[in-house]
Amino acid sequence: MMASRFTLRQLEYFVTVGERGSIAQASAQVNVSSPSISAAISQLEDEFGLPLFVRKHAHGLSLTQAGRQFLVQARKVLAEADSLNRLAGSIVGNVQGPLNIGCLLTFAQVLLPAIRREFQAKHVDVQVSQIECDQQTLIEKLRRAEIDVAVSYDLEVPPDLEFIPLRSLPLYAVVAADHPLAKAKSVTVKKLVDYPMVLLDLPISRAYFLNAFENAGVSPNIVERTRDMAVMRSLVANGFGFSVANIRPYSDLSPDGRELSFIPLEGELRPLRLGFIVPDGARSILSVDAFIDHASQTISAWNYPGQPLTDGS
Known part of the structure; x- marks a missing residue:
């Protein structure tokens, strides 16, 4: 029996549609045309001989039982592929690859865009994505490896995650x-x-x-x-x-x-402590470590958040 042939890109499109429940929403998220995503999913279904979605004209797509199992494994494959990219970057000493950042809703708008702007200008080979949500959701996403690092507070951080403090906020x-x-x-x-x-x-x-x-x-x-x-x-x-x-x-x-x-x-x-929440060992990933260092230096230089910006800061 010949091994199935598929691409990581096809798996990425499949996972996005599975999570969003709509080809149109997945298209907007990954910035790829809807026909291209539809074709990729059809190719996966043909290759594996599995119906992955039930098509509902008025309600988008829903995963079949096989599709739900396939989604779990596809996420693992994509995570392993990211790990390989990061390993290669670590070996050659390059900060590169995907970096998924979570940030607490209450201050994402005043911290993350400016931090990202300078970080991405310095590390052009890192593909950054961000999500803003509450503390509970950040913890869940870190545990599911959907994000690599969270910028947040030291509120009920579980023992399986590490909190790296930055500054206190009264x-x-x-x-x-x-x-x-x-x-x-x-x-x-x-x-x-x-x-x-x-x-x-x-x-x-x-x-x-x-x-x-x-x-x-x-x-x-x-x-x-x-x-x-x-x-x-x-x-x-x-x-x-x-x-x-x-x-x-x-x-x-x-x-x-x-x-x-x-x-x-x-x-x-x-007082709350502002800092970073990461899975155990995350700082061994060059992109995560570089982001934490950059964000720490940037926030310290701003003298912010917690008080207004002063002249010369």
Whole structure:
């Protein structure tokens, strides 16, 4: 029996369609035409003699039972191929190959694009992709080897993953410019509970924010919840309530142009540590190690996040 012939590119298209459930969405993700992706999947099905998808005209594609098993193995093959590319780069001392970066939603917009820009200009042979999500999803993706490194906080990092600390970020109260506390030099959580709260409601992060109140023996009056940092700032700036956060943006303006005030929180509050979460041994991969070094130097030079950019920093 002759060995089946297929390409890694075909497997990549198959995995993308399997994860997205749509050839059109897969086409947008990998920037390849839909007919090319359809042809690649048909070739795989013909080569292996397996129906991998059920075609549903109104609902896209769904994996068959064989397709689900095939997807698991295809991911492993692609991961091994990435490992071979990285091994070759390590042997010759080149930083090259794919690098998949995850970043916590709350600060991805103020950190990752600028870090990536300079990193990719320096290491042109590294193919970088990024994803922004909550802490729980970052951990899941690291465990499934869908991302190589995550830029995040030291929140409930499991023992099978390594946290590499970068800097501490204290808690701030965020209020509108006309809020009664806006001119305060600092504030306690006991004082904040006199006012309504807008909660940044992300898995794991929410527990950290609320724990600051629980430890003080008080409960905030949560009137609004959002998973989006920008929406939180706009709700606060428009008077819906205060919020708490560890990230202070460059500008003390909300996305709709209204002024905000960031007030340091008093008391024995655990600051979050910003850093990198990686699987065990990940720093032996040149691209991961180079990214961590570059990001560490860049953030230190910015004197950011956590306080506004100062002249000369």
